[in-house]
Amino acid sequence: MNNEIMPNFIKNRAFLTPDRIALFFNEHTLTFKELYEQSYQVAGQLQKSGVKKDQFVGILLKNHLDTVVILFALQLLGVKAVMLNNRLTPAELAWQLNDSQAAFLIIEDSYEKADELLTLGLTIITKEQLVPADFEVPVIQEEINLTDVCTVMYTSGTTGNPKGVLQTYGNHWWSAVGSALNLGFIDKDRWLCSVPLFHISGFSILMRSVIYGMPVILHESFDAKKTIEEITNKQVTIMSVVGTMLTKVIETLEDASLPSGFRCFLLGGGPAPLPLLKACSAKEVPVFQTYGMTETSSQIVTLSPEYSLTKLGSAGKPLFPAQLQILSEDGRGAGPMKAGEIVVKGPNVTTGYLNRPDANKDKFRNGWFYTGDIGQLDEEGFLYVLDRRSDLIISGGENIYPAEIEAVLLAHPAVSEAGVTGLEDKIWGQVPIAFVVAKNGSIVSEEELEQFCMGHLAKYKVPKKIRFISKLPRNAAKKLLRRKLREMAEEGRTDR
Numbered sequence: 001m002n003n004e005i006m007p008n009f010i011k012n013r014a015f016l017t018p019d020r021i022a023l024f025f026n027e028h029t030l031t032f033k034e035l036y037e038q039s040y041q042v043a044g045q046l047q048k049s050g051v052k053k054d055q056f057v058g059i060l061l062k063n064h065l066d067t068v069v070i071l072f073a074l075q076l077l078g079v080k081a082v083m084l085n086n087r088l089t090p091a092e093l094a095w096q097l098n099d100s101q102a103a104f105l106i107i108e109d110s111y112e113k114a115d116e117l118l119t120l121g122l123t124i125i126t127k128e129q130l131v132p133a134d135f136e137v138p139v140i141q142e143e144i145n146l147t148d149v150c151t152v153m154y155t156s157g158t159t160g161n162p163k164g165v166l167q168t169y170g171n172h173w174w175s176a177v178g179s180a181l182n183l184g185f186i187d188k189d190r191w192l193c194s195v196p197l198f199h200i201s202g203f204s205i206l207m208r209s210v211i212y213g214m215p216v217i218l219h220e221s222f223d224a225k226k227t228i229e230e231i232t233n234k235q236v237t238i239m240s241v242v243g244t245m246l247t248k249v250i251e252t253l254e255d256a257s258l259p260s261g262f263r264c265f266l267l268g269g270g271p272a273p274l275p276l277l278k279a280c281s282a283k284e285v286p287v288f289q290t291y292g293m294t295e296t297s298s299q300i301v302t303l304s305p306e307y308s309l310t311k312l313g314s315a316g317k318p319l320f321p322a323q324l325q326i327l328s329e330d331g332r333g334a335g336p337m338k339a340g341e342i343v344v345k346g347p348n349v350t351t352g353y354l355n356r357p358d359a360n361k362d363k364f365r366n367g368w369f370y371t372g373d374i375g376q377l378d379e380e381g382f383l384y385v386l387d388r389r390s391d392l393i394i395s396g397g398e399n400i401y402p403a404e405i406e407a408v409l410l411a412h413p414a415v416s417e418a419g420v421t422g423l424e425d426k427i428w429g430q431v432p433i434a435f436v437v438a439k440n441g442s443i444v445s446e447e448e449l450e451q452f453c454m455g456h457l458a459k460y461k462v463p464k465k466i467r468f469i470s471k472l473p474r475n476a477a478k479k480l481l482r483r484k485l486r487e488m489a490e491e492g493r494t495d496r
Contacts, residue, residue, distance in 0.1 A: 004146040010036050010072040013210040021215040024234055025065040035072065042073035043138040045130045050123065051104055053078035058097050058105035060084040063197050063220045066127055068206060070106060078141040082152045083198040087476050090116035096154050097122060100164055100354060146170030152354055153200055155294045164354035171297040172207040174347035178319030182302050185212055192230060192239040194219035199477045201240050201268060204298035224252040232259055242269030242478040243276060250279050257284065264288050268299060269479045273410040277312050291315035291385050295350045295369060301383050314382040322346030326377050339386055342375040343368045391482045393422035393430045400432055400461050402482065408456045409434060412449060414442035419472045420463065421485040433489045434463035437471060
């Protein structure tokens with residue numbers, strides 16, 4: 001269909017606004033023209049190395065200027081990028097590379113475990129090997145079809161092997177459009193990215209950059225002090241964060257405030273604890289909670305700015321191109337403030353999982369994507385995300401949402417982080433177990449926290465055990481890994 005055809009994103013952006021800054025990285029800056037020229041050069045080097053249109057190519061790279069160039073080079077060639085998490089073991093990487101049938105793998109020069117991937121039968125290219133001498137004029141995809149796959153990102157389910165989420169150019173386009181229609185877009189916007197580029201929260205910022213013509217300030221990793229400095233010095237207006245990052249920014253700010261030009265923290269990665277949102281509100285730090293996932297190419301529900309205080313704790317309403325409903329277990333629409341499965345639809349939602357017909361049949365029905373997450377809508381249609389369905393604890397027939405218990409624990413002044421999971425129990429089926437990270441210098445007992453919970457939760461929701469730990473298990477996107485908590489609970493692991 002011709003109406004699905006658009007000019008290649010990076011080439012078109014370099015033509016429209018060549019002299020605008022595309023990227024700040026450490027002491028380097030690149031304009032869109034320079035970013036395109038460097039991407040063109042790398043596209044020629046990759047083509048010379050044998051990389052061809054429509055192949056799947058694994059990307060195992062850090063947040064770096066070179067990574068951005070390589071990703072756009074692949075788009076120029078019409079190659080599907082398999083975005084690999086650089087915290088995975090070689091065995092986990094091998095599984096994803098085999099599953100996607102990647103023909104090549106592009107890695108950092110310093111990647112120590114490359115030898116363990118040599119047996120896979122694909123060609124490994126280090127950044128160092130991309131040298132100017134090995135160049136041929138690349139065959140550039142002048143146009144893209146919005147139905148073409150741009151990226152593949154693997155999601156780690158609670159059971160079984162991870163699934164490769166197919167993300168089309170159309171998914172990324174509509175994600176960027178939906179975000180702009182919600183947040184608004186001003187010509188002074190600059191987005192700070194310290195979340196990983198291999199994760200949808202990071203990659204979507206790059207796609208917004210070329211679609212909007214907006215500079216990105218790219219950090220190798222998150223650092224609260226550097227974040228605050230860069231927001232001021234580089235006139236940052238928006239930053240994507242998860243709860244732990246935002247907590248550290250608020251703590252590091254102390255009595256200082258952010259510049260008036262800073263528009264918002266876009267907060268994702270799971271339900272946000274109310275104490276954190278209230279702390280931000282007290283400091284006049286603008287925070288917009290969002291709900292999204294790899295399958296929705298970033299946010300699909302976001303709280304509009306004018307509701308950030310009156311609907312504290314809500315993820316908001318669907319972005320303009322998207323739809324949302326809550327379904328009860330019998331498949332019917334749940335009434336206001338009734339919990340059920342969050343089901344979404346929209347042009348930013350994935351077309352499906354790579355090589356997974358069974359999962360596709362299970363998760364996609366009549367155009368709707370069944371997220372597996374639990375939420376409820378209030379009378380005005382605002383979404384409140386309760387939990388991941390897979391994390392739901394059923395104790396004596398009662399549904400317990402870990403996030404609700406975590407929010408209470410986080411309200412205690414001595415608690416820095418909290419994670420809750422369910423442990424098998426002969427009498428109740430399951431009981432909640434909590435893992436707590438105490439704030440530096442704070443001393444708190446299990447009994448004190450239990451009493452605190454008793455004052456805020458029904459008795460069946462109060463954790464049967466509270467274990468103290470030095471840090472919670474999180475993935476690269478800083479999301480809490482409750483399945484790891486479950487393993488730790490079963491093993492009885494603790495730090496003290």
